[in-house]
Amino acid sequence: MKTASVRTRIKFCGMTRAGDVRLACELGVDAIGLVFAEGSPRKLQVEESRALRQAVAPLVNVVALFRDNPPEQVREIVRLLRPGALQFHGDEEDAFCRSFGIPYLKAIPMGGDGESADVRLLHARFPHAAAFLFDGHLAGEQGGSGQVFDWQRLPNDTTKPVMVAGGLTAENVHGLVTGRAPWAVDVASGIESAPGVKDGDKMRAFVAEVHRADCENEHESGYRWPTPGHCGG
Numbered sequence: 678m679k680t681a682s683v684r685t686r687i688k689f690c691g692m693t694r695a696g697d698v699r700l701a702c703e704l705g706v707d708a709i710g711l712v713f714a715e716g717s718p719r720k721l722q723v724e725e726s727r728a729l730r731q732a733v734a735p736l737v738n739v740v741a742l743f744r745d746n747p748p749e750q751v752r753e754i755v756r757l758l759r760p761g762a763l764q765f766h767g768d769e770e771d772a773f774c775r776s777f778g779i780p781y782l783k784a785i786p787m788g789g790d791g792e793s794a795d796v797r798l799l800h801a802r803f804p805h806a807a808a809f810l811f812d813g814h815l816a817g818e819q820g821g822s823g824q825v826f827d828w829q830r831l832p833n834d835t836t837k838p839v840m841v842a843g844g845l846t847a848e849n850v851h852g853l854v855t856g857r858a859p860w861a862v863d864v865a866s867g868i869e870s871a872p873g874v875k876d877g878d879k880m881r882a883f884v885a886e887v888h889r890a891d892c893e894n895e896h897e898s899g900y901r902w903p904t905p906g907h908c909g910g
């Protein structure tokens with residue numbers, strides 16, 4: 678898979694507190710995820726989500742997450758929050774996902790002992806997806822499950838950006854980034870002390886480990902950041 682990117686994008690998902698959002702932005706994450714999926718312990722009411730939206734720093738992307746929500750609900754969230762991307766975790770098809778006029782990320786459940794993701798099938802089924810998010814949960818189950826899947830099953834040949842989620846932590850994300858170099862990593866439970874309650878130390882450690890892995894990839898690829906000392910060299 679090895680993406681030709683010098684920096685792995687980071688998304689922190691399932692934010693429920695404005696202070697956590699502010700810290701995530703200070704740590705330099707690329708996106709924060711706000712969950713509107715029914716039954717999730719991280720699900721937000723519209724008013725809560727508006728307060729979180731206001732805590733997001735400029736240039737940080739907001740992703741709204743859904744799992745088979747009715748279209749009018751998605752439209753209402755889009756109208757009120759103006760997210761930069763939508764993320765779908767249910768049985769939504771391409772026509773539905775793209776109908777809101779905002780780039781969409783399609784979550785692909787990788788839980789269980791399945792085979793490698795079939796890229797041709799995914800591209801045919803979701804031709805307008807901006808990226809695929811390979812996530813550790815089982816088909817039909819909620820995201821944010823904390824379950825890791827076998828990263829060998831990630832596709833090598835997709836032309837869309839690959840995002841990886843599922844049980845990522847500061848302890849294992851370095852191995853993922855150096856081994857597979859995905860476009861982006863996505864984490865919810867691995868930076869929490871309880872569902873929806875982010876832990877500042879875990880957030881810091883996660884970002885630091887992604888950065889450390891990016892620097893190792895940099896040395897391997899021969900790329901050099903224009904800023905001296907960027908990777909401690």
Ligand SMILES: O=C(O)c1ccccc1NCC(=O)[C@H](O)[C@H](O)COP(=O)(O)O
Nearest residue numbers: 690714717820821823842843844865866
């Ligand atoms: O986080 C949730 O509760 C959730 C519920 C329903 C659909 C998606 C959900 N989260 C999606 C994410 O993007 C998570 O970051 C991803 O599933 C990874 O979660 P984790 O394994 O806990 O890091």
